[in-house]
Amino acid sequence: MKKSIYLDNAASAPILDDVVEVMADALRTLNGNPSSTHKFGRKAKAAIEQSRKTIAGCLNASIGEIFFTSGGTEANNTALHCAVDQLGVTRLIISxxxxxxxxxxxxxxxTHQGIEVVQLTVNEHGLIHIDELKNLLEGSNQKTLVSIMHANNEIGTIQPVDQIGVLCQEHGALFxxxxxxxxxxLPFDVSTRPISFLSASGHKFHGPKGIGFLYVNSDNIIEPYIQGGSQERNVRAGTENVAGIVGMAKALSHCYEHMSEKSDYVKELRSYLIEQLRVKLPQIELVSYASSDDCLFTIVNFHIPSSAKSDLLLMNLDIAGIAASGGSACSSGAEKPSHVIEAIGNYSENGKCVRFSMSFMNTKAELDRVVDALTKYV
Ligand SMILES: Cc1ncc(COP(=O)(O)O)c(C=O)c1O
Structure with a gap:
């Protein structure tokens, strides 16, 4: 039986062995509640603070600007709710x-608070139109939070966050x-960018699931979104996920240590897959930007034209041991194209989009097998 091929790293990237080891050690040895004042509690608390220091160091943030959450979803919820409830925001601009x-x-x-929400349109590759944002910011004095993702999870498009940040700063908007x-x-230095909040999630960079963090620029003082105890300097209540925090910090420091060699390697894999499919299956259309300057190098999305075989493509790939993702959500048993695919064009009419998301753990030999499988099923 052939080895399985995992190309769904944007959904969750496999945890690193080193991370499992530090987490196992944390689960065994950090038994105290970090809020307890005895030595067991202090030891757990120290591990959390050391992890916060590591993560803050990677982003060039201050230690006091990093708040641990249960993942990206909670970090995103916290940023939006706190901006509206506590920082006077009356308009949200998202893409x-x-x-x-x-x-x-x-x-x-x-719906519940009567706040205006504006959705920016995107081009055929998912890039926002910066002038649309500029016009909106210029056209109103409403206190605004702009929330635009750094890279899209389905098609990988990288948004111009530096330009967006500067525009927001010029117009007094939060970003x-x-x-x-x-x-x-990708490296992200918060000290050189006008940014109010940033969300991250451990399992997307080979750390554990169920842990993430929110960066909150020190200009913005927020109150807890989740009520309870005074953990996380009274910003996020609930006993901390100590092993998760320690594991996430280990994963992030590993990624930073090896960032350039790993990104070069994965960029080459991505270009290789694009080129192989261009030559061998020209009917498959590249949906993502080809260049890794415009698209996150871990993600590539293709449109597969409709045929009797391709309609069952993901299932057939799965049977062949290849894990990819359809970029679609299942509702009432019927597969429908995702809002991302719908927003960028008319792809769903005559086929479907497939996302392959890679990591340094993949190889060219695996991609050859993917191309062979696609040749068979498309
Ligand atoms: C862009 C983006 N934001 C937020 C999330 C949610 O993160 P989490 O799974 O940690 O809740 C994901 C997860 O797929 C994501 O891709």
Whole structure:
């Protein structure tokens, strides 16, 4: 039986062995509650603070600007809710291809709190139109939070976060970026960027699931979104996920240590897959930007034209031991194209989009097998 091929790293990247080891050690030895004042509690607390220091160091943030959450979803919810409830925001500007943890949260706030939500349109590759944002910011004095993701999780498009940040600063708007797909893969220096909030998630950079963090620029003082005890300097209540925090910090420091060699390697894999498919299956269309300057190098999305075989493509790939993702959500048993695919064009009419998301753990030989399988099923 052939080895399985995992190309769904944007959904969850396999945890590193080193991370499992530090987490196992934390689970065994850090038994105290970090809020307890005895030595067991202090030891757990010290491990959390050391992890916070590591993570803050990677982003060039201050230690006091990093708050641990249960993942990217909670970090995104916290940023949006706190901006509206506590920082006077009356308008949210998001893009039409944000993750559901932004779109659904914004829509919830609009419904329940009467806040205006504007969705920016995107081009055929998912890039926002910066002039549309500029016009919106220039055209109103409303206190605004702009929330635009760093890279899209389905098609990989990298948004111009530096330009967006500067525009927001010029117009007195707050800026949040959902950097769940990029942290650990692309460097991000918060000290040189006008940014109010940033969300990240451990399992997207080979750390554990169920842990993430929110960066909150020290200019913005927020109160707890989740009520309870005074953990996380009274910003996020609940006993900390000590092993998760320690594991996430280990994963992030590993990614930073090896960032350039690993990104070069994965960029080459991505170009190789694009080139092989261009030559061998020209009917398959590249949906993502080809260049890794415009698209996160871990993600590539293709449109597969409709045929009797290709309609069952993901299932056939799965049977062949290849894990990819359809970029579609299943509702009432019927597969429908995702909001991202719908926002960028008319792809769903005559076929479907497939996302392959890679890591340094993949090889060219695996991609050869993927191309062979596609040749068979498309
Ligand atoms: C862009 C983006 N934002 C947020 C999330 C949610 O993160 P988590 O799974 O940690 O809740 C994801 C997860 O797929 C994502 O890709």
């Amino acid at each position: 039409s291809i944000e993750h559901p943890s932004i779109i659904n949260t914004a829509n919830y706030i609009a 949040h970026t959902d950097a769940v797909q990029t942290i650990g893969h």
